[in-house]
Amino acid sequence: MTQHPTEPMAEQTRPEALPSAMALLSGRAAGVSSFNRRRALQGLVMGTAGLALSPLTMGQVEIPPGQIRLMFNENPYGPSPKALAEVAKILPKTSYYPGAIEDDLMGLFMARHQLDREQVFLASGSNEGLQAAMMAFGKHGKVISPTLTYSDHLHYAEKLGVAVHRVPLRDDMAIDLEAMARAVDDSVSLVYLCNPNNPTGMAIDGDELRSFCREVSPRVPILIDEAYNELTDKPAYTSMVDLVRGGANILITRTFSKIFGMAGLRVGYGMGHPDIVSVVNDNVMAWRNGVGLYAAYHSYLDEDFIAFSRDKILQGREMVNATFRRHGIEPLPSQTSFVYADIRRDADVFKAKMATRNIKIRGIYEGYDTYSRVSMGRIEELEIFDRVFAEVYAS
Numbered sequence: 313m314t315q316h317p318t319e320p321m322a323e324q325t326r327p328e329a330l331p332s333a334m335a336l337l338s339g340r341a342a343g344v345s346s347f348n349r350r351r352a353l354q355g356l357v358m359g360t361a362g363l364a365l366s367p368l369t370m371g372q373v374e375i376p377p378g379q380i381r382l383m384f385n386e387n388p389y390g391p392s393p394k395a396l397a398e399v400a401k402i403l404p405k406t407s408y409y410p411g412a413i414e415d416d417l418m419g420l421f422m423a424r425h426q427l428d429r430e431q432v433f434l435a436s437g438s439n440e441g442l443q444a445a446m447m448a449f450g451k452h453g454k455v456i457s458p459t460l461t462y463s464d465h466l467h468y469a470e471k472l473g474v475a476v477h478r479v480p481l482r483d484d485m486a487i488d489l490e491a492m493a494r495a496v497d498d499s500v501s502l503v504y505l506c507n508p509n510n511p512t513g514m515a516i517d518g519d520e521l522r523s524f525c526r527e528v529s530p531r532v533p534i535l536i537d538e539a540y541n542e543l544t545d546k547p548a549y550t551s552m553v554d555l556v557r558g559g560a561n562i563l564i565t566r567t568f569s570k571i572f573g574m575a576g577l578r579v580g581y582g583m584g585h586p587d588i589v590s591v592v593n594d595n596v597m598a599w600r601n602g603v604g605l606y607a608a609y610h611s612y613l614d615e616d617f618i619a620f621s622r623d624k625i626l627q628g629r630e631m632v633n634a635t636f637r638r639h640g641i642e643p644l645p646s647q648t649s650f651v652y653a654d655i656r657r658d659a660d661v662f663k664a665k666m667a668t669r670n671i672k673i674r675g676i677y678e679g680y681d682t683y684s685r686v687s688m689g690r691i692e693e694l695e696i697f698d699r700v701f702a703e704v705y706a707s
């Protein structure tokens with residue numbers, strides 16, 4: 313399983329805390345008795361990375377009892393009940409590779425955005441599309457990215473030899489489009505932007521981004537990660553899909569992990585210039601998850617669920633904003649399912665203190681030592697967060 317450097321895995325599944333599979337098989341793991349070894353091997357056979365965890369707490373999708381999980385940008389209200397009902401019908405047929413559902417799902421994107429078949433692609437989570445684009449373009453030159461941004465695919469590509477040049481944010485924590493445009497020269501093969509940005513939550517103004525894209529995209533392709541677009545104040549204005557429709561040298565990635573609440577099902581998609589889409593398709597590695605595609609198809613059509621999901625996330629966002637403000641902290645203006653704020657103390661220490669109260673939030677990112685990120689949980693979980701935050705902040 314690919315783990316996100318920016319999105320740490322649940323404590324109980326961290327590989328460094330576990331003996332390696334080879335060590336377990338050979339009995340070399342320190343302190344592993346034959347009994348424990350047997351149980352650990354059972355864990356491996358059951359599809360986990362390791363130790364004797366009960367089946368109910370194994371894996372990343374199971375949450376330990378009582379834990380309030382505000383550290384990943386998940387949507388606890390998903391998946392759509394209609395989609396789940398449809399998925400139940402397809403499960404008995406999963407001995408077969410997925411077929412027409414791929415075209416059916418892409419047909420929905422084409423109809424919604426008035427795009428041709430060559431302008432859309434599917435991936436196993438948007439991260440896979442991002443990684444594929446990074447590798448495909450990054451081998452021909454540098455990738456330009458803001459400093460503080462979603463970085464899983466950037467780290468992945470760097471490990472495989474791609475050079476990523478980071479452009480600092482402005483003082484107001486906005487992405488510095490002017491500096492990014494200035495950084496583009498002949499050595500650059502791709503520009504990456506996350507809009508709205510993670511972890512700041514801030515969206516780039518639609519018109520400013522349009523002029524940046526018009527200026528820069530004729531020289532170099534632009535990859536825009538729109539994972540949170542559906543949660544922005546004005547999704548159509550904020551998205552650059554109109555430029556894709558007009559044939560610009562742009563690739564947009566979207567995901568079913570956020571507003572659709574399907575992070576565990578791994579479905580993402582992209583929309584872009586046919587030449588970019590074709591290159592990315594050639595670099596995507598995983599075959600599609602048929603169950604995920606069915607769920608995505610029916611979620612995409614479930615307008616009631618999408619509206620419900622958005623309402624709950626926006627309501628939660630206001631609650632988290634209010635929690636911060638009650639303590640004199642002004643959060644950054646988020647248009648996403650998380651809030652980022654300068655809590656004026658060490659963010660890792662604060663995160664650890666919250667964790668002892670069973671509330672998981674994010675700590676330090678990329679040198680922003682006093683900023684915390686809090687993702688949306690259920691409303692009742694955010695009420696508990698509010699209470700615990702007050703106690704821990706006062707301690």
Ligand SMILES: Cc1ncc(COP(=O)(O)O)c(C=O)c1O
Nearest residue numbers: 437438439462510539567569580
């Ligand atoms: C901005 C952004 N892009 C992409 C992803 C990856 O999402 P997925 O691979 O689940 O579609 C995330 C996940 O947190 C994200 O925050």
